[in-house]
Amino acid sequence: MCEKISEDTSIGINDEQKGKRLPSLHNLSLHDIMKIKEVVNEQFKSHANELNGVEDNMTKYIERNEFEDFKRNIDSKFDNILNEIKGNQKDFKNEMRDTKKDINKNITNLKTELKSSINSLPTNSDVELALYKNNEKLTKETKQNRNTIIGWIIGFVGLGFTIAKSFGWL
DSSP: OOOOOOGGGOOSSSSSTTEEEOOOGGGOOOHHHHHHHHHHHHHHHHHHHTTOOOOOOOOOOOOHHHHHHHHHHHHHHHHHHHHHHHHHHHHHHHHHHHHHHHHHHHHHHHHHHHHHHHHHOOOOOHHHHHHHHHHHHHHHHHHHHHHHHHHHHHHHHHHHHHHHHTTOOO
16 A cells, blocks of 8 residues: 655656555566666766766666665665564563562562561460450459449548538438
């Protein structure tokens, strides 16, 4: 599927293809390759004239060895890119493996800490003993409070009798 691009960045191939990018190099015909070479020659000559006035005597035809060199060059660049991508994938896989190891190590540490925390909790018998001691202490405090209240009541009653006797009510 051809994608429309701006006229100033495209190279005219066939009149019906002008301004369009071809999906692959396999679609190029001999005429298209010749047209591309003419455009490249014209651009090279204009740049050469601008730089130092020297023109290249390139022919209008592509020789088989030129095409093979070009193809080999493109293939090697593509292979280099693929090798770089494979290297990046290996690095990414190594980082993922290291991350998984770190996560598993952290999980193991958390499990160990959780087990030690659970083991440090008091047992049922420890809780029962603590509750029993607390219950005894509360019972003693309750008896003391009851005795204190009884003492205060007796004191008030005695004071009441004393006041009543002094006023002659008794």
